[in-house]
Amino acid sequence: MTQLSLHSPVGELTISEEDGVIVSVDWGWSPFQEENELLLRAKKMLDDYFDGEEVEFDLPLKPHGTEFQKNVWKIMSEIPYGQILTYGEISDRLNSHARAVGLACGANPIPIIIPCHRVMGKNGKLTGFSGGEGISTKRYLLELEDTFNNLDDNLSLPF
Incomplete structure (x- = not known):
């Protein structure tokens, strides 16, 4: 699992990617930071969102659940x-x-x-x-x- 954290107005967030898809966004800062194209793209979209831009999150997602x-x-x-x-x-x-x-x-x-x-x-x-x-x-x-x-x-x- 690869993770990238960011500062946001709602606290520190960590985006996690696994096998080329986003699997989670968690509150808190991960000590395990590693940039890749997908995580940088997701971070930019979140930064734009928090800057008040209307963002359509067109990211590959695979949330684990029922x-x-x-x-x-x-x-x-x-x-x-x-x-x-x-x-x-x-x-x-x-x-x-x-x-x-x-x-x-x-x-x-x-x-x-x-x-x-x-x-x-x-x-x-x-x-x-x-x-x-x-x-x-x-x-x-x-x-x-x-x-x-x-x-x-x-x-x-x-x-």
Whole structure:
């Protein structure tokens, strides 16, 4: 596994690559740094994202997880920049339950690139986030994307 770390507004992040695909983005700094073309490309995309650019992460990804989790992550990957889905909307697509979707979101090994921060609770409720500082990190990412300005005015956000 090859890793490359970067500084970001939400803390230090480490991108991990295995066999030519991204397998994780973790909070923290890895002591094992090694540059390669894919990791440098992913780092540049993340840097651009944090600089406020609308980035489409077109990277080869292979998150480790169950088939259900991978189905949830695939749907999350399709959520456009500045948009959201609710846990319920994803669960409806998978004929599942919102709670199971929430658990899959929390297990996402490639946050930000697979945008689990773009998944919210019913009626736009800002719910948990497993990375960084939790909900405050999720709020930061959504504000970075100016997502709240795109939400239906009828949604009642808890902040």
